[in-house]
Amino acid sequence: MKESLINKDIKIFTGNSNLVLAKAICKYLGITLGKAITSKFSNEEIQVKIEENVRGMETFVIQSISSPVNDNLMELLIIVDALSRSSARRITAVIPYFGYAKQEKKTIGREPISAKLVANLITTAGVDRVITIDLHAAAIQGFFDIPVDNLYALPILSAYFMKKKLVNSKIVVVSPDAGGVARARSFAERLNASLAIIFKRRPQPDVSEVIEVVGEVKNKTAIIIDDMISTGGTLVHANNAILNLGAKEVYACATHPIFAGESISLIKNSSIKEVVITDTIQIADLKSKPKFTVLSVAPLLGEAIYRNFFNLSVSKLFS
Numbered sequence: 001m002k003e004s005l006i007n008k009d010i011k012i013f014t015g016n017s018n019l020v021l022a023k024a025i026c027k028y029l030g031i032t033l034g035k036a037i038t039s040k041f042s043n044e045e046i047q048v049k050i051e052e053n054v055r056g057m058e059t060f061v062i063q064s065i066s067s068p069v070n071d072n073l074m075e076l077l078i079i080v081d082a083l084s085r086s087s088a089r090r091i092t093a094v095i096p097y098f099g100y101a102k103q104e105k106k107t108i109g110r111e112p113i114s115a116k117l118v119a120n121l122i123t124t125a126g127v128d129r130v131i132t133i134d135l136h137a138a139a140i141q142g143f144f145d146i147p148v149d150n151l152y153a154l155p156i157l158s159a160y161f162m163k164k165k166l167v168n169s170k171i172v173v174v175s176p177d178a179g180g181v182a183r184a185r186s187f188a189e190r191l192n193a194s195l196a197i198i199f200k201r202r203p204q205p206d207v208s209e210v211i212e213v214v215g216e217v218k219n220k221t222a223i224i225i226d227d228m229i230s231t232g233g234t235l236v237h238a239n240n241a242i243l244n245l246g247a248k249e250v251y252a253c254a255t256h257p258i259f260a261g262e263s264i265s266l267i268k269n270s271s272i273k274e275v276v277i278t279d280t281i282q283i284a285d286l287k288s289k290p291k292f293t294v295l296s297v298a299p300l301l302g303e304a305i306y307r308n309f310f311n312l313s314v315s316k317l318f319s
């Protein structure tokens with residue numbers, strides 16, 4: 001029997017990025033969301049007011065850095081500033097989707113490292129600890145000089161396919177690029193499946209092309225796994241390449257449903273059988289759209305918050 005959090009020195013707040021997830025996390029923890037106003041002044045600047053006492057409390061701010069990215073980032077920073085100035089004992093930023101993570105290194109001259117800048121902003125605002133899921137680049141953890149728990153959605157995604165009985169040698173797990181191989185290998189091991197890797201190139205930002213598929217996909221059910229779906233190009237091109245090589249059917253899964261531009265209709269009109277994603281980013285009405293299945297990360301984040309509050313190990317959540 002778990003110790004209750006009711007009447008403990010804990011408060012959970014959220015910005016506007018993902019209210020549904022924040023409420024689901026609070027439900028998991030058996031407490032209510034902290035009262036705060038996060039809106040805008042008439043000049044478009046973000047206005048925050050914490051409406052309950054947080055002095056000496058363990059506080060958590062749930063906010064994805066998702067679209068509108070800059071507003072959501074500023075909301076996070078300003079809520080943290082408000083908590084810090086209200087004498088919260090400790091502030092943990094719970095960032096289900098960590099935006100700006102694609103710009104984590106310089107690939108050509110005169111580029112910024114925006115992920116490092118965002119890490120600096122979060123730390124400077126007064127955050128003591130970060131909890132996030134599937135950082136696009138694991139190195140971002142090291143951009144912080146405070147503890148960062150980078151959790152994985154892979155157990156949630158693989159459990160879904162196991163339940164569907166898509167588990168055996170007739171399944172091939174596909175990494176849509178070289179950067180995702182470790183994740184795909186771990187996923188394939190869980191499903192007792194084989195592994196294929198796609199090598200892709202980006203002739204320009206947001207445009208992807210398949211160069212080569214390594215591994216046997218013929219007559220197999222393929223499951224593509226990625227960390228995020230943005231324009232949907234990576235996914236749809238991977239699907240086409242695998243089907244051209246004789247795969248029977250293609251499923252896909254990803255942690256972060258960014259779904260930029262026309263990606264939802266691109267995927268809907270493709271031959272991909274099902275796309276499984278999580279709720280790190282709130283997408284209106286997705287549950288009602290056939291082909292998309294949304295799994296919740298609320299229990300994972302709720303458990304991480306619970307364990308952080310009681311100073312219990314979170315290592316279990318990484319296995």
Ligand code: R5P
Binds near residue numbers: 226231
């Ligand atoms: C690439 O490094 C990522 O893992 C994803 O494959 C990529 O961000 C997906 O982007 P899009 O959906 O725009 O192709």
